[in-house]
Amino acid sequence: MVPRPSDKSPVEQILGTFDSLERRFSAKDFRGCPFVNAVAELGEDRSVRKVAVAFKESRRLWFRDLLVQLGVAQAEALATQLALLVDGSIAQDLVRNDPAMARAAKEAATVLLRNSGVKVGGSAAANKGAVKKRQSGSGS
Numbered sequence: 001m002v003p004r005p006s007d008k009s010p011v012e013q014i015l016g017t018f019d020s021l022e023r024r025f026s027a028k029d030f031r032g033c034p035f036v037n038a039v040a041e042l043g044e045d046r047s048v049r050k051v052a053v054a055f056k057e058s059r060r061l062w063f064r065d066l067l068v069q070l071g072v073a074q075a076e077a078l079a080t081q082l083a084l085l086v087d088g089s090i091a092q093d094l095v096r097n098d099p100a101m102a103r104a105a106k107e108a109a110t111v112l113l114r115n116s117g118v119k120v121g122g123s124a125a126a127n128k129g130a131v132k133k134r135q136s137g138s139g140s
Contacts, residue, residue, distance in 0.1 A: 010066035018106030025099035
């Protein structure tokens with residue numbers, strides 16, 4: 001599921017992804033990512049793979065766009081890392097049946113955001129300005 005437009009800050013949207021996953025993992029009917037499942041079942045069917053890739057890329061691009069709003073210098077790379085955390089938490093929950101995998105992925109995402117200069121836990125304005133100050137050298 002690709003997130004809908006939101007009035008939440010980019011940081012809240014990014015980290016909220018993992019909260020949503022944790023809720024989904026807690027559902028008795030959770031069976032993993034339907035796109036990954038389809039590729040696993042249908043193998044070489046190019047049309048199925050094309051749809052799965054498009055979906056996965058749309059999520060990565062959504063992360064990238066939010067990171068660009070935050071002024072992250074390496075938005076492409078960080079977006080890929082966040083997408084990997086999403087997919088990894090889904091796989092771990094599926095194997096372990098443990099919704100806490102989403103929490104662990106959220107903690108890792110928080111570290112990645114902070115290491116990219118994003119202030120996590122403040123207001124939207126503070127989050128947006130934190131990276132720009134750091135990049136210009138005027139931050140502490």
